[in-house]
Amino acid sequence: MSKCCNNKDAEPNSSDPCNPPTPSCCIGTTPTGGDGPITWFDDMVPRSIEYAEEQKRAGKKIVGIMCEYTPRELIMAADGVPVCLCGGSAAMIPKAEETLPANLCPLIKSTYGYSVEKANPFLEMADLLVAETTCDGKKKMYELLSRNRPMHVLELPQKPDDPTAFEHWLEELRKLKIAMESTFGTDITDCKLKKAILAMNRERKLRRDLAALMTSDAPPLTGHELLNMKSLISCITSDIEQYEKALEILPGRTLSPPAEDRIRVLLTGVPMPHGAERVMDIIEDNGGLVVCQENCTGLKPILEDVDADATDPLRAIAEKYFHLPCSVMTKNDARLDLIKNLSNEYRPDCVIELIWQACLTYDIESARVRELVEEEIKLPYLKIETDYSPSDSARITVRVQALFETIRGR
């Protein structure tokens, strides 16, 4: 009998492929309560489901989004509730692989698997999906998803320095605005746009301030705790209150083992959706502390606000989102600048880059990131390419431990 079968009483451990922690999943969970801002977000998924159901009953439209280029402000101004649908569950992948190639990014497969299994309550209650032309895998998956779900695709220009690119993007947002106005029977006024901009700016500022706690020599949070402190749905009043509370009480908190004894890590690369935090856990279970998350589930989408005083709010929204430095852009020099600035601010001991299997854009761009980190920032760099399966956890653990030993030995 295999080790897995003999070891059923062992504690779940992110480094043990036979006994990984149970992946998070949307199905059948109910809020269990919890006090304090950190435990508050433990119930984020069931609470978001309840919130979305309430909003739908009140006549709001549920709009599924799958990328940080999709402006939540525009959806909110259309009386919509934008909900992130990115899949982080390995359990959804086998069903997706009956249609999609196995050698595809797990985030795409998991998102699609939820659709096939009808297992994502947000997707099932969505009145519209807003997709975007980013990587090839997503674009082609969207074609399949749109066969039985209403979808609007934003065409994202991918040469950010091209003189016509921004106007094209603005036009795409205008088309989305018109489509939502006609589908939802609503007017998206400048006043509604401004209200949504202010709400999103406030949330981004609170989340930036929380992330900034990690610049301290003794950060009060682990990277995983910080990653958890956000919702699939933005601007829920009770979440905003918890961010404010967190900013009041967390600065006095100490970690055990102490943060000062851990290796500070800047994590870059692909987003880490809810349920796919395995690599974060491996880093933090082996003496690391992820002080900075540059990716789309971390700082990247919240660093810039929308100009709330702009005379043309739609243009202002388009500008903020157009500046997002994703690897689907060519060239994507802004991401390298961002990593350099964040390194100065968060003072990591090393940079770890996570690449989901078959994510060609981040994988190829990693050559430039490695060069930047090793030759210019002069820090050790480690690239981890993996998927949602825990089968390579032991191998990743060995590589992370070796990196940390080297750093401690210096």
Ligand code: SF4
């Ligand atoms: S990494 Fe790129 S494609 Fe993925 S969510 Fe971020 S902006 Fe969108």
Ligand code: SF4
């Ligand atoms: S991680 Fe890469 S392959 Fe996966 S959806 Fe994002 S950009 Fe596409």
